[in-house]
Amino acid sequence: LLKKIWVITMFPEMFGAFLDYGVVGSSLRGERGDMPELRLVKISDYTEKGFKGIDSSPYGGGAGMVMRADVMEKALLEGIFSQYQEPDKELIVVATGPRGDRFDQSSARELSCEKRDIVFVCGRYEGIDERFLDKYVHRHLSLGDFILSGGELACMSYIDATVRLLKGAVANENSIVEESFENDLLEYPHYTRPADCCDQEVPKVLRSGDHKAIKKWRDTKQQEMTMKYRPDLLKDIK
Numbered sequence: 001l002l003k004k005i006w007v008i009t010m011f012p013e014m015f016g017a018f019l020d021y022g023v024v025g026s027s028l029r030g031e032r033g034d035m036p037e038l039r040l041v042k043i044s045d046y047t048e049k050g051f052k053g054i055d056s057s058p059y060g061g062g063a064g065m066v067m068r069a070d071v072m073e074k075a076l077l078e079g080i081f082s083q084y085q086e087p088d089k090e091l092i093v094v095a096t097g098p099r100g101d102r103f104d105q106s107s108a109r110e111l112s113c114e115k116r117d118i119v120f121v122c123g124r125y126e127g128i129d130e131r132f133l134d135k136y137v138h139r140h141l142s143l144g145d146f147i148l149s150g151g152e153l154a155c156m157s158y159i160d161a162t163v164r165l166l167k168g169a170v171a172n173e174n175s176i177v178e179e180s181f182e183n184d185l186l187e188y189p190h191y192t193r194p195a196d197c198c199d200q201e202v203p204k205v206l207r208s209g210d211h212k213a214i215k216k217w218r219d220t221k222q223q224e225m226t227m228k229y230r231p232d233l234l235k236d237i238k
């Protein structure tokens with residue numbers, strides 16, 4: 001399925017730590033079976049003036065700088081499209097930005113089932129010249145209703161949530177199926193050793209060994225937790 005995840009960014013170095021740690025890091029390093037490869041395209045490699053060539057002042061005036069469409073286009077065409085026979089069919093281009101659909105667990109599921117390779121585009125400054133977005137972007141995804149200084153953190157969040165859903169990324173696949181947002185519910189609470197801590201004991205049922213009773217307790221807790229913390233999710237249950 002998904003073979004490559006591309007990122008167009010001014011700061012590929014930001015992805016260093018992301019690749020170094022945890023289940024997603026080791027998946028993307030190819031240590032967990034058949035996982036997509038992360039390929040980083042540095043925008044300044046596609047201008048003659050390096051970093052100085054990436055942005056320019058906005059037509060019409062106003063604050064801040066805008067990333068140039070011609071530079072972004074060059075990075076996309078030369079850095080990525082050139083490696084595909086039919087880039088229009090083989091790639092989906094996703095821009096990070098506040099205008100996008102709010103990224104959530106179903107977006108992660110959709111991306112994890114994607115048959116095309118994915119290109120994430122990370123903006124900086126005031127964003128990217130609209131003409132590039134118009135021509136090349138299939139989908140916009142937002143991390144939430146706030147403004148980040150760049151798309152990289154959003155992009156890492158999208159990749160993290162997507163890759164951990166791929167077969168083999170997480171050792172125990174049940175842990176993915178039972179997580180929050182599956183069936184529009186939050187997860188039940190977890191406890192581990194010691195049995196007595198923070199002035200509280202671990203609920204007895206969890207130490208009973210009675211799997212039926214444990215399941216029932218967890219189902220009830222899922223409902224209670226969702227009602228308490230995210231009642232809006234319950235409204236989505238048909």
Ligand SMILES: C[S@@+](CC[C@H](N)C(=O)[O-])C[C@H]1O[C@@H](n2cnc3c(N)ncnc32)[C@H](O)[C@@H]1O
Pocket residue numbers: 096097098099121122123124125126127128141142143144145146147148149150151152154
């Ligand atoms: C400072 S922001 C630009 C904000 C833009 N001027 C606006 O008002 O919508 C720079 C870049 O950060 C990224 N970004 C900002 N907020 C984001 C969000 N909520 N979700 C995803 N990416 C975001 C986008 O790539 C954006 O191009």
